[in-house]
Amino acid sequence: MARTIIPIGPYHPLQEEPSFFTLTVEGERVVAVDVELGYNHRGIEKLSERKTFDQSTFLVERICGICSTSHPFAYTRAVEDIISLEVPQRAKYIRTIIAEGERIHSHLLWLGLAGHFLGYNTVYMWAWKLREEVLDAMEVLSGNRNNYAMFKPGGVRRDIKASDIPGVIKKIDSIIPTLVMLKKAVMDDPVLGARTKGIGILTKEDAINYAALGPTSRASGVARDVRKDCPYGAYDRVNWEMIVTQNGDVFDKLVVRVLETFESVKIIKHCLLNLPNGEIDAKIKNIPPGEGIGHIEAPRGEAFHYVRSDGTNRPVRHKMRAPTFMNLPTYKATVIGQTISDATIIFAAIDPCYSCTERMTVRNTKGKKLYNGEDLIRLSQEKTAKIKSKLGVK
């Protein structure tokens, strides 16, 4: 059968961000998939080395517009790891509240988009309308609808006023009835079930082999969640459940996200009601030489930051890894063998975030990708050799 290449991207209604998928298809069936990144590389790791530890918090907040708390959270934990600092209790609770609020609005955003990709625009509108309520609550707590700027190494930047708490709880409570309705509409809809059940199955073995993270792995029966495995913030003081389902198809990923929203509501309410008194900032004076890692469970999976300090006020190396980087390769296991109609929703099912995943790609002027990591090392060695021979050193 003749093979055709179907391009999805670099600009496609499916994605808000530029990324390029080539699907090789036989008729409607996908036989090969390739992903190309590099359309939106911003060099944040390098930029971070030129900023102070405090400034970098704001920089990493802008890695992703949706998980704008995950990266500062992981980064501040990495910095605190260098000095083995214990953050004040109150700050831990506030961090947890902000992180969970972000999880709710991120999952709702995904749910809406998933509905949109399936042509189900009513789900799209309802989910986004509900998301607005969460954003309003976040505005009361942090002063911002997004990019909260709440984090700093050693604690949080802004306290939660006791007078704000009842209003926020009321707002969070008010989303529950709509959320329950949405859950019913999504989980019991036969047509939606027909489109998502048994589609794009990621088996447990594949999830482990590809090291999938977050909801993508939990839908495949891999109980992996940083909040449980390696508790941080206030997660070990709250009674909540990790949602794990077994099938690994698109429907299960959807179920995991919807049910996690309910858990997040639970966590936020508990933290707001049991907010301990005390300091919110450990007031770090200086950061000694050393290295630290910080990892947290972002809405899409584990966000990982590594920071090395040489004793100055700037990190000398800052490495970050967003969850989509690990989840993207699972396409090899899930998309191949499916039809094009299903491929799009499978792409969307891992809740991809490309701007966080961007890596540098080098092309020559003809637009052909020429260089991979080894090529670049070879080129750099060749250039060094050239300069050496020019200077006459050996």
Added chain:
Amino acid sequence: MQPLIDIIKLLGKETLVPKGSSRTTFLLAPVIGLASVILVSTLLWMNNIWTDKTFLGDLIVVLYLLTIPSICIIVGGFASRNPLASLGASREMKLILSYELPFVLAVLVPVIKSNFSLRLGEIVAVQAQNGVILGSLSGILAFIVLIMCMQAKLALVPFDIPEAETEIIGGPLIEYSGTGLAIYRLTKNMLLFVLPFFLMILLMGGLRFDGIHLLFGILKYVGVVALITVIRNTNPRVRIDQAMRFFWGPMTLLAAVAVVLALFGQ
């Protein structure tokens, strides 16, 4: 007003013809589609204004003419030489093959009910005397089948598979711009009137111009369009194989049952 403004704006835009495409076919396809819809529209209006001045077999003509816009989309899609357009065109082809059988079967119900008449005018006249066909059991079944088939003919969710924006970016229409696209839009918007109107004539007594019946006629149209919109907004898009199974299975069965019931006078 927005659809009208869109069309006027598009008419003034440049028409691009993709390299390597079949130029004549590519540009002619939308025009033929629009022409056939206009013809159908004329026939249907004629039937409602002068019920006795129509010709025998106009129902068959209308059925044929209603498939032409879909065929034009297929032809235009294949002519544009774009892989996504070809994909959409082949999906449209599968969709036509799946919904035409239940569609024609369901249309047989009013034919049987009006003493085997193939004249639309007579179907309307019979309903004016004996009450609407929708009032009978076979009429209700035929109505359900026709609404589903119309949804597919109009390429609306859940059967907007050929155009699926988030999958194949508009499918056959992807290479169209300017006037060509405007004509396709116009065709689609006209179909949104013509098809419910056709359904009204077949099962709901058509549009009559005497007094309160005119208001009823308008309400019938609004009701059908509202039903289409509700279906569109409460369902996700299905896959092409699911759509085919749906039309060849339950829908064809339902239409066949309706025909049998109509034969027994139900």
